[in-house]
Amino acid sequence: MDPFGELSPGRSLPPGLKQRFPDRVLVMTTDRCFGVCPHCTRKFILGRSPVVDSPERLSACVGYVKRHPKVRDVLLSGGDVLALPDPAVARFVEAFAELGQIEVVRICTRAPVSNPSRITARLARLLARVGRGKVWANVHVNTAGEARIAREAAARLVGCGIPVSSQTVLLRGVNDTPRKMLALLRALSAARIRPYYVFQCDPVEGLQERFGVPLARAREIEAYCAERIGGLALPRFVADLPGARRKTPLDLL
Numbered sequence: 001m002d003p004f005g006e007l008s009p010g011r012s013l014p015p016g017l018k019q020r021f022p023d024r025v026l027v028m029t030t031d032r033c034f035g036v037c038p039h040c041t042r043k044f045i046l047g048r049s050p051v052v053d054s055p056e057r058l059s060a061c062v063g064y065v066k067r068h069p070k071v072r073d074v075l076l077s078g079g080d081v082l083a084l085p086d087p088a089v090a091r092f093v094e095a096f097a098e099l100g101q102i103e104v105v106r107i108c109t110r111a112p113v114s115n116p117s118r119i120t121a122r123l124a125r126l127l128a129r130v131g132r133g134k135v136w137a138n139v140h141v142n143t144a145g146e147a148r149i150a151r152e153a154a155a156r157l158v159g160c161g162i163p164v165s166s167q168t169v170l171l172r173g174v175n176d177t178p179r180k181m182l183a184l185l186r187a188l189s190a191a192r193i194r195p196y197y198v199f200q201c202d203p204v205e206g207l208q209e210r211f212g213v214p215l216a217r218a219r220e221i222e223a224y225c226a227e228r229i230g231g232l233a234l235p236r237f238v239a240d241l242p243g244a245r246r247k248t249p250l251d252l253l
């Protein structure tokens with residue numbers, strides 16, 4: 001139910017901050033989303049894990065980052081950080097972007113798919129302004145149809161100099177054929193959303209049984225796409241394994 005130990009991180013971290021890798025931290029900004037994805041990895045911890053919902057908690061997270069100078073990348077996640085109002089989003093972005101050690105602040109969101117009008121031109125300009133050129137948007141897109149929905153929202157972000165990338169989850173019955181995956185990657189490229197990772201379904205109770213795709217099938221899909229699309233549109237096919245020091249390429253599984 002909690003394969004990455006997010007409910008019990010095992011060492012002293014500020015409430016709402018998670019760290020699995022030395023150079024990155026994840027900040028749980030909210031436990032709300034625009035919808036409930038049936039394949040959500042965090043479905044069992046949302047609402048049970050603390051979020052950074054006060055100035056004191058945000059200060060504690062910023063203080064932790066300052067004390068750990070190896071951290072250069074902050075993921076604003078949840079939940080969906082864009083479920084918060086603009087001023088709250090801006091406070092998070094600004095608090096981390098102004099730290100000299102931070103090179104990247106990631107907005108982890110599914111809004112371009114599930115609520116595209118949330119990405120207003122005003123929000124995109126605000127993120128660009130407070131983000132000091134460090135903001136990236138990480139969107140979670142699983143089908144070509146979703147990529148087409150996300151296109152206009154992505155254009156607003158890209159137009160303000162915010163790179164947009166996509167993480168996809170390989171899901172049985174949704175995108176687990178070579179042709180569906182290729183169509184997704186092409187639709188993402190057309191939307192100027194860089195395909196970044198395609199993840200094997202996480203080892204969360206119930207998800208593997210319902211959505212899991214066998215490794216051999218995943219490799220077949222990866223090879224099919226690699227033979228038909230350029231590197232710019234080709235994501236890394238990986239598994240996120242508890243305890244691993246990196247996202248594990250399928251070749252190493």
Ligand code: SF4
Pocket residue numbers: 032033034035036037039040041042043078079080109110140
């Ligand atoms: S948007 Fe992300 S965190 Fe929210 S329900 Fe979907 S997968 Fe889970």
